[in-house]
Amino acid sequence: MDEKPAQAILTMPSSADREAIFSRVRGALAPLHERAPMPDYTTELAVLRQMMGNRDAFTIFSERLVRVNGIALTEIAALVARLREGKWLQGYCDPVLWPMLAPHFGADFTVETTYDRKRVDDYAFGITRAAGAIAETGTIILSDATTSRRLGALTPWVHVAVVERAKIYSDLPQAVAALGSDSNVIWVTGPSKTADVEGILIEGVHGPGVQIALVV
């Protein structure tokens, strides 16, 4: 290929291809006498209403999180005990959260509030704030605005998301409606997993092998 100067690519990406594609699309659709209309429907159809019944969002959320092998906790002490039990003693914590959590962590823990990507293997756990949660699926919602570091929530073996009880949405359509203007929102439903090798489920592929929600 010809070497294209950097600027040319950034300012004028392939306008000939754009025209070619657009005109082929128009040409392909021109012979259609009518176009398929957009159906009028409600996403309520896809909500697991029966499963949820009249139960409160937190109860459903914890139940569904367990279903995807996540852990729901409500006490900081319980979190600390879990981490100790798993011998996950070194980790990263969102600086905003640390003042609230620090009193509960013993001297056996090493917790850093800055994340150094060169030491990715040093963090056994990462504690970050969630933007909310989805009860129906046991999902934790992370966003650029609330997550102090994308890497801090992803690379450690254990991820702890601190979720405010009031921000648990009931179902997917509600959570979609609440996406807002953040440039990156990610829904996390249980630990990272694969079944690529002979269909056998293995957790902790690239992301956390343990996903904890601390609901406050």
Next chain:
Amino acid sequence: MLNTERKPITGKRVQLMATCLCDAFYDDVAAATVQILEYLGVEVVFPEGQTCCGQPAFNGGDWVASRKVVRHTVKTFAGDEPVVVPSGSCAAMMFHGAVLEFEKENDLGEVEALGRRTWELGDFIFNGLGVKTWPGRFEATVALHRACHTRGTKSSPAATALLSSIEGVKIVEFGEGEQCCGFGGTFSVTFPNISAGMGALKLEHIRAVKPDVLVSGDMSCMMHLGGMAQQEGKPIKTMHVAQVLRDALKNAGLIKP
């Protein structure tokens, strides 16, 4: 896409489309169809000019050849009585396949009209005539194979309901019931290894539940599965739904033997 809306039944006269398989191999299936319809008080007319529904060429991609046969069929089955077919596959050819290959033809309307009055036998009895239970007696454990062309139609539930209402019939479910038997028309001869592989799996599932008889609304599936079983030296008894319905009547003396 499935065009399964039917003209409501008026009168009690039908045209029988016997299918080329019954014409060539399975005369008793066509006869049983006539006998059960007549038992229900339906007058059965057999248009002598009938040949085949056109499906082999349609599936083979030779739509020019297929349309020729469909046009012949449309002519042969002129009139406005329901056309009843003891095969989900040939029925689907009339109300779905033929419509697809005539999309751009001038005589599409006539083909669609025939499609709208064509019924698979079980669907006709159960939904067309509204006969929801079947009299008589038939002592057998039955494995009912759902022919693929009845997916998404009312034929399979109709056959299941009718058969299970017969005194003595015990329907047994078998594994992977949603899977195809592997017949597939010319597929069975152009992809013999895959076709036989599919058939072997189906037979394995069927044999596992030890039925007295394997029943289907389509003789093509039975020809393939029965033929495989025979080739293996372990034949299984196969019957068409119509034969079971007819034999139930016979066993109870409701029709002459």
Next chain:
Amino acid sequence: MRFQQIDQFSAELKADTRAAVYDGSKKGHEKRTKLLYDEFPDPDRLRHIAGEVKQHVVENLDTYLPQVEAKLKANGVIVHWAATAEAANEAVLGIMRARGATKMVKAKTMVSEETELAHFLEKHGMEALETDLGEFIVQIDHDHPSHIVKPIIHKNRREIATSFEKNGLGAYNDDPQTITRRARNFLRHKYLEADVGLTGANFVSAESGRIVLVTNEGNSRFCLAATKCHIAMIGIEKIVPRDYDLGLFLNLLARSGTAQDLTVYTEFISGPKSPAQPDGPEEMHVIFVDNGRTEVLASECRDILRCIRCGACLNVCPVYRQASGHAYRSVYPGPVGAVLSPLLMKEKFPQKADLPKASSLCGACNEVCPVNIPIPDLLLRLRNRAKEENVPSPGTPPMGAWALLASQPTAWRASLFGGKVMNYLPTKLLPIPALRAWEAKRALPAWRGGEFRAWMKNRPKQS
């Protein structure tokens, strides 16, 4: 006697490969069905609506494409258009060169398989590393994916352990847990060293320009947390009209594809990272790829463009289960591939015109498809196209003479009676290849031509 290529492939397939493909597909299908039917009163309704939404998009791409482009630009995304695979690859290379980048980490994207991006970049001195575990194994093995969702469904753990050992990823160990940990430890440093993260997209919302990406492993998130530049390669059909529609599609995709209520990581990207966020891409490119899609759009098979690549039709397909994905000689195997792959060949359609024939037309694919694509109808249309273009088709009996016979009742009746001869002649001697192919696997019933007609005339009256 010559049979179809796919049948030949199936006949020669290793028994344990067939078993692996069969078991994996069957499990996937059964879990999916259970989940859908346990949870929803009427799952078919969802499929039908989703199909209508996507058909609407496909038939209104002329409106949606400019709309989505404008939204993406407003979100700070640089938008490229690539008419061909080559153009798409060149665009990626161009972006990398402009940034002085040499290392890419790749999430799983089918469109980059279509364009063979990784090969292309490697040829131009770039590193392009697959990060999805299955795709990574395919890459180090110089193999091809055989399933669009489960790329290594055809491999067993022993083969994987062997290739890990060969590639310096530790001594032979075929424990799936160990294999996964080794990949984790190897790949995490690769992400952090990479300059560019490449992904596809599962959906793009025309309303907001939001790109939706789903993975279970978290590899695409890692690409977008560790690198400074995000390139998304996206087929032009990936659009949904509104964010609202995602509430339906995400439900269907996870359940149909991997039998989950929701995929583990569902990421909504509407541009480069937020300024206050330390991790993630500062620059984001979207490359919209045509590569034959507009030809599909112009064809009568445009319904296939609804496809959301869930893989459910592969899992349920009896032919796929017998033949495995590689039999299809294409990036897209199984029922969806049997339609899409020949069409994407454009004028080289005849080379893959045999794919649509590899089906008993059982319709199981249509029954499971989350966007209700009438795949059997599309296969039939392509068979007709092959016939019209005179593509040879081994083993298919010629239909002309038959059609003549079947439209002449007198000749038909004569042959019904004449067919009796088959009962007396060993069919092996008959010059009809289709008959011999039949008899190789099955006994033929006795010929009873004309018997019914005679009975009908003389039958005893019931009353």
